[in-house]
Amino acid sequence: MATYLFILLVGLAAGMVSGVIGTGSSIMLLPVLVYNFGPKQAVPIMAVAALMANLARVLAWWRVVDWRAFAAYSITGIPAAAIGARTLLVLPAHLIEVSLGVFFLAMVPFRHWLKKHDFKVRLWQLSVAGAVIGFLTGIVLSTGPLSVPVFTAYGLTKGAFLSTEAASSLFLYVSKVLTFREFGAMPLSVFLQGLLVGASLMAGTFAGKFFVMKMSEANFQRLLDLLLLLSGLSLLWTAIR
Numbered sequence: 001m002a003t004y005l006f007i008l009l010v011g012l013a014a015g016m017v018s019g020v021i022g023t024g025s026s027i028m029l030l031p032v033l034v035y036n037f038g039p040k041q042a043v044p045i046m047a048v049a050a051l052m053a054n055l056a057r058v059l060a061w062w063r064v065v066d067w068r069a070f071a072a073y074s075i076t077g078i079p080a081a082a083i084g085a086r087t088l089l090v091l092p093a094h095l096i097e098v099s100l101g102v103f104f105l106a107m108v109p110f111r112h113w114l115k116k117h118d119f120k121v122r123l124w125q126l127s128v129a130g131a132v133i134g135f136l137t138g139i140v141l142s143t144g145p146l147s148v149p150v151f152t153a154y155g156l157t158k159g160a161f162l163s164t165e166a167a168s169s170l171f172l173y174v175s176k177v178l179t180f181r182e183f184g185a186m187p188l189s190v191f192l193q194g195l196l197v198g199a200s201l202m203a204g205t206f207a208g209k210f211f212v213m214k215m216s217e218a219n220f221q222r223l224l225d226l227l228l229l230l231s232g233l234s235l236l237w238t239a240i241r
Helices: 002-021 025-037 039-060 067-089 093-116 123-140 144-153 158-182 188-211 217-240
Strands: none
Touching: 002 025, 002 039, 002 188, 025 039, 025 188, 025 217, 039 158, 039 188, 067 123, 067 144, 067 158, 093 144, 093 217, 123 144, 123 158, 144 158
């Protein structure tokens, strides 16, 4: 019981963070879930929870979704996420933990490299990004640090960015959850655990809406880097302990 209470509290905080900066819920929660349930069970649980968190962001900012950007990103991202999820199911558990940790740590310098070169993204390039990030979402689950600079480089900010990125990610996670279900990696117990964790994320996401207009760009970057660093180190520690 104490374990679930702690996970729900982390989920509430993670939902608030993702509601403010557009990512971070998986980065914060996944190490906790991996430690308590192992990577093979944690990833499907987080997939359901992330689906619910993205749904909450869409509902919170429904009126400002950029549907053209959503369509361009999702049309390639949805099938790519299914392929990535199928790939994940055949990987060894230890390799998943190490890959997740290395991926999170690598995102810190890569995000700053993208920002330094001031990339601008067009509509057709969103489709290319959707395919690449969709496949990675299927494997490593949390690719918000990649999708955030893609959508902001397209020109989306604040509510429009949060809602459009969330709508696109929502359908990628639907594809991933259905793939897990199809191949027997989503039993009812895991699905219910995902719903429980997702409920805490949704509550935090709606609470985070009130802070969106107050957070500076500099604080956003610092918070995201800190989350990536701590989560990456935590996952690597879990893998080698």
